[in-house]
Amino acid sequence: MDGSDDDDVSQLSAHTLAALQEFYAEQQQQQDSLKSGPSYDKFSVGAVEEDWQLSQFWYSDETALCLAKEALEASGKNGRIACVSAPSIYQKIKGLAGDDVSVCLLEYDRRFSVYGDDFVFYDYNNPLDLPERLQQHSCDIVLADPPYLSEECLRKTAETVRYLSKGKILLCTGAVMEDLVTQILGLKMCKFIPKHTRSLANEFRCYTNYEIGLDSTS
Incomplete structure (x- = not known):
């Protein structure tokens, strides 16, 4: 041949x-x-590009700003905030927060180690594999955005959220997960609808266990 x-x-x-x-x-x-x-600006949304293989889809500037303001309001003076798989919210918080606020980013993507001590490597498959400095019930509010719309991912992320939170939880995930979010974490869907920089096939919603100040626009 x-x-x-x-x-x-x-x-x-x-x-x-x-x-x-x-x-x-x-x-x-x-x-x-x-x-x-x-x-x-290393803290601007999009400073680290999305990696679709890691199921990364950044929030729009306006949504990230709204959620960051909500987190700061909810955490109070000398507040401590944890962002679990929610880097764009973390970035906005850093742009707004004063020295009295402590915020950390729990994230699988090691590119975010550019944020120094604020970065905590996080794999939802090992939800309680956390450094000693992240003690139980040490955060005034925990914001989370599980990377996958699956029951397994939600349940494991919920373990992390419950461990860290003093009480207030704000979670963003698909509307299709509503029943599971209520069942697993006892959260209720709010009116606020988060938007992303790119259109997603699944409608996203916010869920909380406290009264938030956000309205239905983003």
Whole structure:
């Protein structure tokens, strides 16, 4: 059998691979140049790009800002806030919070280690594998956004939330999870509808166990 066809395919594949590598290198160079510029804000929503393989979908600026303000209001003076798998809310809180507020980000994506001691590596499969500094019932409010719309993910994330929370919980997840959220965490759906920077197939809603000040717009 003539091997010329196979050679053409191999050459094409090598050429395509090289083109892809060049493209990604250019993309990375552009991102690096932006991040080194004077206008770069590492706490802005989108400063770390979404990774769909990790089921990451950032909230819109307006939604993230609303939820951040709610968290600060709910935590009170000298408050302590935990954001579980909710980096865009964490970013907005950091942009608003004073020195009297403590906030941490529990997140699987190690790119967020750029936030130093605020970052806590978190895998919902090991919900209580937390550092000693995150003590039981140490947070005035816990905000959580389980990465997957599954009962298993919700139940395991709920273990973390219950462990950390002094009482107040604000959780964002799909509307289809309402019954499970009520069953597992005792939360009720609120009027506020969170929006994302990209359109999602599943409608998202907020759930809390306390009266919040957010209305039905985002």
